Amino acid sequence: MPSLMQVPLGDLSRHHEEIDQDILRAMSDVLSSGWFIVGEQHRKFEVEFAAYCGRRHGLGVANGTDALELALRAVGCQPGDRVATVANAGCYTTTAVLAIGATPVFVDIDESLTMAPGDLARLLEHAPGIRAVVVTHLFGQLADMVAIRQVIEDRDVALVEDCAQAHGAVAGGVRAGAFGDVAAFSFYPTKNLGAIGDGGAIVTDRDDLADRLSKLRQYGWGEHYLVELPGGRNSRLDELQAAILRVKLPHLDRWNAERRRIAGRLQQAALGTDLRFASVSTGEDYVAHLCVARHPERDQVRRSLATAGVSTAIHYPVLDYEQPVLKPLGLSGCRLPTSEAAQREILTLPCFPGMTDSEIDHVCEAIRRFC
Numbered sequence: 001m002p003s004l005m006q007v008p009l010g011d012l013s014r015h016h017e018e019i020d021q022d023i024l025r026a027m028s029d030v031l032s033s034g035w036f037i038v039g040e041q042h043r044k045f046e047v048e049f050a051a052y053c054g055r056r057h058g059l060g061v062a063n064g065t066d067a068l069e070l071a072l073r074a075v076g077c078q079p080g081d082r083v084a085t086v087a088n089a090g091c092y093t094t095t096a097v098l099a100i101g102a103t104p105v106f107v108d109i110d111e112s113l114t115m116a117p118g119d120l121a122r123l124l125e126h127a128p129g130i131r132a133v134v135v136t137h138l139f140g141q142l143a144d145m146v147a148i149r150q151v152i153e154d155r156d157v158a159l160v161e162d163c164a165q166a167h168g169a170v171a172g173g174v175r176a177g178a179f180g181d182v183a184a185f186s187f188y189p190t191k192n193l194g195a196i197g198d199g200g201a202i203v204t205d206r207d208d209l210a211d212r213l214s215k216l217r218q219y220g221w222g223e224h225y226l227v228e229l230p231g232g233r234n235s236r237l238d239e240l241q242a243a244i245l246r247v248k249l250p251h252l253d254r255w256n257a258e259r260r261r262i263a264g265r266l267q268q269a270a271l272g273t274d275l276r277f278a279s280v281s282t283g284e285d286y287v288a289h290l291c292v293a294r295h296p297e298r299d300q301v302r303r304s305l306a307t308a309g310v311s312t313a314i315h316y317p318v319l320d321y322e323q324p325v326l327k328p329l330g331l332s333g334c335r336l337p338t339s340e341a342a343q344r345e346i347l348t349l350p351c352f353p354g355m356t357d358s359e360i361d362h363v364c365e366a367i368r369r370f371c
Contacts, residue, residue, distance in 0.1 A: 064186020
């Protein structure tokens with residue numbers, strides 16, 4: 001009797017197969033150079049990635065969380081300030097907000113699972129003192145940035161994009177990272193553009209923010225060893241990761257198209273079932289970082305898919321204001337109905353570059369059978 005096909009949630013080893021030799025050559029070049037921090041590869045990647053995003057400045061940092069924290073510091077967030085964000089995105093932005101001594105204020109989401117512009121408008125009207133808004137482009141879906149920018153227009157509020165899950169997404173000819181004052185990216189290995197370790201970047205069009213960020217990521221230095229800005233840290237993208245990211249960047253759009261194709265197959269398989277998808281876009285505003293669906297009997301569906309050999313996950317099982325670390329802030333009365341409803345139903349399905357047609361067919365059949 002043939003063994004049951006097992007479909008993983010992801011497989012990074014397949015993602016690199018076609019460019020393994022290029023990556024090895026890039027790594028060898030770095031080793032031969034003898035320069036491992038803030039060198040030629042780092043500088044070239046900053047220029048190339050900023051240009052890809054449609055921004056004039058790019059700054060490599062150690063990871064995506066540092067990118068968020070430093071972006072918030074650069075736009076002037078200080079201890080005691082309030083920062084508006086969503087509560088369904090894994091507590092990453094909230095962690096950065098807490099790290100600078102600010103307080104997160106949570107905005108509900110819409111059916112795309114990204115920030116609801118109407119709820120943001122309500123919050124800004126009734127909760128004064130918001131210093132910045134962090135918009136997370138979640139699961140590869142761009143938030144409605146046109147509407148969000150209209151909401152904050154004429155307000156003294158900085159707009160920060162969290163693009164960790166949306167590398168390369170485009171709406172109206174504008175890429176993720178080019179809508180706000182500043183944008184933060186992660187290059188964690190599972191990202192659409194991932195390194196082979198931690199890494200991050202910040203992009204902006206503003207000269208003043210680029211200048212502040214270049215100092216903040218390296219101890220707050222102006223001149224060498226002369227600390228000018230408070231809140232600085234050692235947060236730099238190393239040469240090895242920068243070299244690997246330079247190899248991978250030209251392939252990003254093609255990989256995103258492959259992710260969209262797979263997500264589209266799964267969406268087609270779900271027609272006529274109770275499984276619905278957070279994003280039904282087939283355009284470039286969706287890059288399918290994660291293929292997230294919803295089902296009213298999520299846990300039962302997940303168990304059934306597991307018996308069929310289909311790996312799944314829940315991104316994310318706990319809303320930020322329910323996290324233990326936030327209990328001292330007294331947010332137990334916070335209620336975001338759409339976020340809470342989604343949290344009970346979300347389910348992440350396999351969708352990754354290198355996924356075989358037989359694996360896609362197997363997942364589609366399991367969806368039709370169990371959903």
